[in-house]
Amino acid sequence: MPKNENFEVKVGLAEMLKGGVIMDVMNAEQAKQAEQAGAVAVMALERIPALIRKEGGIARASDPQMIKDIQNSVTIPVMAKARIGHFAEAQILEALEVDFIDESEVLTPADEHNHIWKNDFKVPFVCGCRNLGEALRRIGEGAAMIRTKGEPGSGNIVEAVRHMRQVQNEIKGLTVMDQDQLMAAAKNMGAPFSLVQQVAKLGKLPVPNFAAGGIATPADASLMMQLGAETVFVGSGIFMSDDPVPRGKAIVDAVTYYQDAKKLVEISTGLKSAMKGVDMSEIPEAERMQERGW
Amino acid sequence: MIGILALQGNYQAHIKILIGLKIPVKEIRYPDQLIDIDGLIIPGGESTTINDLMKRVGFHDEIKDFSLKKPILGTCAGLIMMSSLIRNDNQLSTLGILDIEVCRNAYGRQADSFIGNVNININEQAFKIKAPFIRAPKIISVGKSIDVIAKCNSDIVVVRSGIHFGLTFHPELSDIAFFHNYIFTKKNELMKENNAA
Numbered sequence: 001m002p003k004n005e006n007f008e009v010k011v012g013l014a015e016m017l018k019g020g021v022i023m024d025v026m027n028a029e030q031a032k033q034a035e036q037a038g039a040v041a042v043m044a045l046e047r048i049p050a051l052i053r054k055e056g057g058i059a060r061a062s063d064p065q066m067i068k069d070i071q072n073s074v075t076i077p078v079m080a081k082a083r084i085g086h087f088a089e090a091q092i093l094e095a096l097e098v099d100f101i102d103e104s105e106v107l108t109p110a111d112e113h114n115h116i117w118k119n120d121f122k123v124p125f126v127c128g129c130r131n132l133g134e135a136l137r138r139i140g141e142g143a144a145m146i147r148t149k150g151e152p153g154s155g156n157i158v159e160a161v162r163h164m165r166q167v168q169n170e171i172k173g174l175t176v177m178d179q180d181q182l183m184a185a186a187k188n189m190g191a192p193f194s195l196v197q198q199v200a201k202l203g204k205l206p207v208p209n210f211a212a213g214g215i216a217t218p219a220d221a222s223l224m225m226q227l228g229a230e231t232v233f234v235g236s237g238i239f240m241s242d243d244p245v246p247r248g249k250a251i252v253d254a255v256t257y258y259q260d261a262k263k264l265v266e267i268s269t270g271l272k273s274a275m276k277g278v279d280m281s282e283i284p285e286a287e288r289m290q291e292r293g294w
Numbered sequence: 295m296i297g298i299l300a301l302q303g304n305y306q307a308h309i310k311i312l313i314g315l316k317i318p319v320k321e322i323r324y325p326d327q328l329i330d331i332d333g334l335i336i337p338g339g340e341s342t343t344i345n346d347l348m349k350r351v352g353f354h355d356e357i358k359d360f361s362l363k364k365p366i367l368g369t370c371a372g373l374i375m376m377s378s379l380i381r382n383d384n385q386l387s388t389l390g391i392l393d394i395e396v397c398r399n400a401y402g403r404q405a406d407s408f409i410g411n412v413n414i415n416i417n418e419q420a421f422k423i424k425a426p427f428i429r430a431p432k433i434i435s436v437g438k439s440i441d442v443i444a445k446c447n448s449d450i451v452v453v454r455s456g457i458h459f460g461l462t463f464h465p466e467l468s469d470i471a472f473f474h475n476y477i478f479t480k481k482n483e484l485m486k487e488n489n490a491a
Contacts, residue, residue, distance in 0.1 A: 005409045012428040012467055013404050015304040016338050016370070038347060040302060040340040075383065075398060076340050077429065099404035099429070122405060256301050256323060256347055 010124035010144035013077065013099065014208040017041055017145075017231050021221070021252045022210070024048045024235040027066065028073035034238070037248030041077040041099065043233065044070045049106050049153025049289065050236035050275065059107040061089040067096055079126070084293045085111025094123045100145070102126050103138075105292035106152045106235070115293065118142030128212065130163045130290055132170035133189030136199070137294075139207055140192040146205055148229070149290040150213015153236045155277025157214045157223065159290060164211055164227045174200040213290065216241070216274045218254030218267045225258035242272035296478050297322040297331035301347040303339020303371060307466040311474050325356035333365045333478050336372030338428065338464055341398065344371055345386045354387055361391045365457040365484060367477050373460035374398060374431050381434060392460045393437030394453055400432035410446040410463060416454075416476070423470055427451075427463045457484050 020040030025031045031042045044067045052059045061082050071078050077099035082089040084103055089110075093101050103116050105128050118125040119142035127138035128149035135146045148167060150160030174185060177200060186196040198206050211229035215221055216237035224232050234251055241247045250267050257263040285291065296312055298305045300321035312319040320331060328334070334357070336344070348354055360366070368376040368391075377388045379395040401407070407428045414421055433450040436442065443459070444452035451462045452473075465473055477484060 008467070009407045009409060009426055009428065012407060012426045012464065015307065015464075015467060016340065016428055018304050018306070018339070019300070019302040020340060020343055035342060038343050040343050071403075076342055077404065094405075097403045097405045124404065252343070252347070253350065260323075 006122065007142075007144065011207055013124055014126070014145040017077070017210075018208060019255060020231050021248070021255055022079065022231065022233045023238055023248060024233070025070065026239070028069040030239055030244075031070045031074045031078075033245050034248060035074045035076050037238075037245050038252035039076060039248065040231070041079055042070065042074060043079045043081065043102060043235075044098075045081050045106070048236045048239060050155070050240050051153075052106065053153045053287075053289075059083075061086070061093060061107065064092065064096055067093075067098060071096075071098075081107050082116070083107040084109040085114050085116060087116045090116050090121065090123075090125075094121055098123065100124050100126055103143075104128065105149060105289045109292050115141055126210070128290070128293065129167065131166045131189070132174075132199070133191045134294065135167060135205060135209075136189070136191035136195040139195055139205070143207065145208050145210060147210040147212040147233055150211065150215075151280065151283065152213045152289045154214050154280070154283065155216045155237060155240070155275040156280060157216070157220045158280060160211055160214045160220075160224060161227065163213075163290075164224060164229060167205075167209070168228045171199055171204060175203045214277075215251070216277060217271075218250045218264060221251045221254040222258040222264055225255055231255070237275055240275035247271055247274070295320055295331050296333045296335065297328065298335045298337060299344070299353075299372075301339075301353075302343045303337040304464075304466065305335075305337045307464075308335050308337050308369075308474070311466050311469070311471050312478070314469075315471055315475055315479060317474070317478055324351060325353050328356055328360050331364070333367070334360060335474075336366065336368040336375055337466075338370035338372060341371040341374045341386060344375060348375070349387065354389060358389055358391070361389070361458060365459075365477050366391060367458075367473060368392075368460045369464055369466065370428065370430060370462060373433075373462055376458065376460050377433075378437070391458055392453055392455050393439050394433050394460070395435045396431045397434050398431050399429050400434075401427065401430055404429055410451070412444050412446050412451055412463065414444040414452065414472075416443050423465070423468070423472070425463045425465050425468045425470060428467075430462045433460075433462060
């Protein structure tokens, strides 16, 4: 199969996940609960970001047995995380036939200089970004989906908003530039020129753009959708809350009815406590997961 | 005015196709919005999620009623929802608009998704298209009311039952407007064809 067709098939799955919620799960039981709550996919990982932050240590790709158990327990797509630059972990996940690989800053990076060359894989990849340059570098390497990073495990939406606003502002900026300004823009953001041209023309990323990192409530999900996200990832927000299934359902509803405030009242009413969350001033810069990767 | 069920999935790609055909389009998120439209698209996405969201606001009976008079196009998960029976799933409540039995994710996981050559044969017109099959279902048996419109290798990939069409793949991802055009701009002829048959 020629490379461009392969890419079309990869982006095809990302397209199918639009308008949905992708939920982090740590075992088959949680995966089933996520499916029941209406998740469009689950992300299998050993520890959700909030626990990684609390417990410390090196966070690696998950045990294949745990991923197989999850694959056998649900019919929705199963995603899994590889460390930034750890292409061997990605090869193992591909051999396991996970549906999507997240080259993720949530895990401890394996390579501080290079991300995975994702064009060589048949399985699609999603990668995080904080700005347009980072997004386009990942797409240049073959990512079929981009998610804004936010701050994983924080339960705090502020970074997710910052990153989504940044990406959208930079995209808007490109659309009003003259041709002769685009090369300078590409240079300044360190992004492949052909992708910069493409974004300037399309007025959006050439792959779906999802949001992650801090979503804990239906209102958070609505906010990210209104800011331009096409789907949301919820990591710690569901299984660190007091009522995972009702909260999961509520966030799924909030993504569908994100523009309908009256419906959001109904959706948000009667939930138990959301995850506690942390203020950004409590997370020293060196411990921020969003700083991982470039 | 054509409606697109906008609960979850790639409904934007269908909207883009309809806009290209200059057909007015409306996103449908509540059953009472079905009154305003002359045809409906159920897009691809995750069938478990779409089924769940349909249940939460009571779409099932309303869409069944709608199908008695107006055409519906379903792609991938949309086709699964329109089917009568799913061989490998008893959790979903399908609509029974197309008398077919389907198998979900029948080709396998994403690793087995592909771009397929589709051979179409409709109203004595025969032609080929290429389009993506994403974690696609298979149609494993069809009832008497079903016309087989297209195949990919030996698999049935497009079916028609009167005014309704179901596809296992995604023409909208390859900017193929043929089906949308056939069903929704020639809606009245389709009704006549159907009545004649």
